[in-house]
Amino acid sequence: MIKVSIQYPNKAGARFDADYYVNKHMPMALKLLGDAVKSASVEIGISGALPDQAPPFVAMCSFVCETVQDFYDAFLPHASLLQGDIAVYTDIEPVIQMSEIKLSS
């Protein structure tokens, strides 16, 4: 299994509409990606390691799929719609990563 991680760096002065991201964008993404996504998580940053540290990322999400190709196959038909929607909630360029899941509990 693989995980697609999409993370928005916490930048001073940047715009991020967490309500739109959590309640509009991500539900739309999950609906469009369909059965290729086996599980998903959406998070909003609280802090760094310690309570008085800013979170490195203002928001992050992850999609678990069987293979990277499965994700591409599900995402590419909707790429324009999903990527075009990003500007609605943020001006931050996300950091995107494909990883292999080694342990999961």
Next chain:
Amino acid sequence: MIKVSIQYPNKAGARFDADYYVNKHMPMALKLLGDAVKSASVEIGISGALPDQAPPFVAMCSFVCETVQDFYDAFLPHASLLQGDIAVYTDIEPVIQMSEIKLSS
């Protein structure tokens, strides 16, 4: 529920022993943290968004707990042991974040 994310930036020339991390360090961490961790995931980076891009992080893990305080209470008694073990597998300083889980499927 909250998620603790610990991510190791992919730096040229840095050292990271993925085998030790996945098979020794993380099982030890999960055992020591005990019931405070409701679920966990350990990943090794494959690529960026596209197959020819390097992954932003060489490895990442996450712990899901009820509260940030639950994580601190479980982690602090073992902080010296767990943090001291990092040098065994890497010379990369991890990026650590506490986040609130907003959607989980």
